[in-house]
Amino acid sequence: MRDPLSERSTAVQIARRLPTVLAAAAALTLFGPGIAHADPGPLYNSAQDNFTDGDAPAGLADLRQLLSESPDDAQALALQAIWSDYTGDLITREVALNRLNGVDRELADDTRNTFRAIGAAVGTLPNPIPAIAGPATGIAVLGYGLLPDGSMRPELVNRLQAAWLQAIASPMSPILVTGGNPQNGITEAAAMQGWLIGHGIPANRIIADHRAGSTVQNALFGADMLRRAGATSAIVVTSPNHVRRAVADFIVAGIPVVGATTSLEQLVSQLPPPAKSNQRGIYLDATRTMLLPVGR
Missing domain, CATH: 1.25.40 (Serine Threonine Protein Phosphatase 5, Tetratricopeptide repeat)
Incomplete structure (x- = not known):
């Protein structure tokens, strides 16, 4: 025998839920079932x-x-x-x-x-003339690949000669030498540090980064080390064909660049600003220094 009260209760429950059911049906009609996006x-x-x-x-x-x-x-x-x-x-x-x-x-x-x-x-112009700076401006000297026996290539010696002039012009500035890539147990930073000390620069002025294996890492590791040494800006020292990429990387890494001292090789050919098509390396390095992942 049917229970009228039970049937009425069931009908009331269905009536109360009907708007929700209809809304769900409408959403399904408009948007379709949920589709998982492909892995980006x-x-x-x-x-x-x-x-x-x-x-x-x-x-x-x-x-x-x-x-x-x-x-x-x-x-x-x-x-x-x-x-x-x-x-x-x-x-x-x-x-x-x-x-x-x-x-x-x-x-x-x-x-x-x-x-x-x-x-x-x-907009940076390669400039072999050193700038004058105080102790809040560090001098960042970027390395260059050593020979297999651990000795320096002429291009790195040229960078160090420019760095020496910059160090003399700014006697209170801390000096960062940055470069890993060891050859015969010697890192680029160790070779640069030894050269500068051998040419009269006090050892206590020099900060050595032995880890960096690229310009991006020169900037990321070097910016942190310069800040810990009390520097809030930097003068970048490298070769004319490398200086623009280095300037971009250090700025992206959080250290304002207030000067760019270069060696003399290829100076004249590197004076004009590069065409857009020749700026790809600057853009590519900048995205790496931002720590946008290369892959994921």
Whole structure:
């Protein structure tokens, strides 16, 4: 025998839940079932590989596809802004930067700083004349590959001669020598440190970074060491064909560059600012110094 009270209770429950059921059905009709986005990692990695290989348009195409599926991917947005700037697509640069600003404000600020660093680097003129600076400005001397027996190549000696002049002109400045890549048990930093001490620079002025294996690491490790030595800015010392990349990397790493002293080789040929197509190494290094992952 049916229970009228039970049937009525069931009908009431169904009536109460009907709006929820209808809403769910409508949502399913409008949007379809939930679809998991593909892993953005392969597209990100492909983009980075293309940028490394010099194919910026292909890298940007990878990022467009990635961002169509994962529009809030902050690292991809930062890369899109930077490489769109490189290719001259200022509209895409600004759209990506504005989107990034809403997703990750800190990374957006870092990206803007990278634009400033690249601009400062491109505008840097190689200059063999040392600058005059005080103790709050460090002198950052970048290494160059040693010979297999651990001795220095002529280009590194030329950098050290420029560094010696800079050290004499700024006698209170701490001196950072940065470079790992040991040969015969000797790092670039150790070889540079020995040369400077042998030419009369007091050992207590010299800070040695024996770890760096690239210009990016010169800047990342060196910026931290300079700050711990009390320096809030730096004069970069390297070769004319290397100075712009070094300037960009140190600025991105958080150390303002107030001077760039260079050796004399290739000085005249490196005086004109590089064409956009020749700035790829500056852009590539800057993204690495920002710690945007090469792969993920």
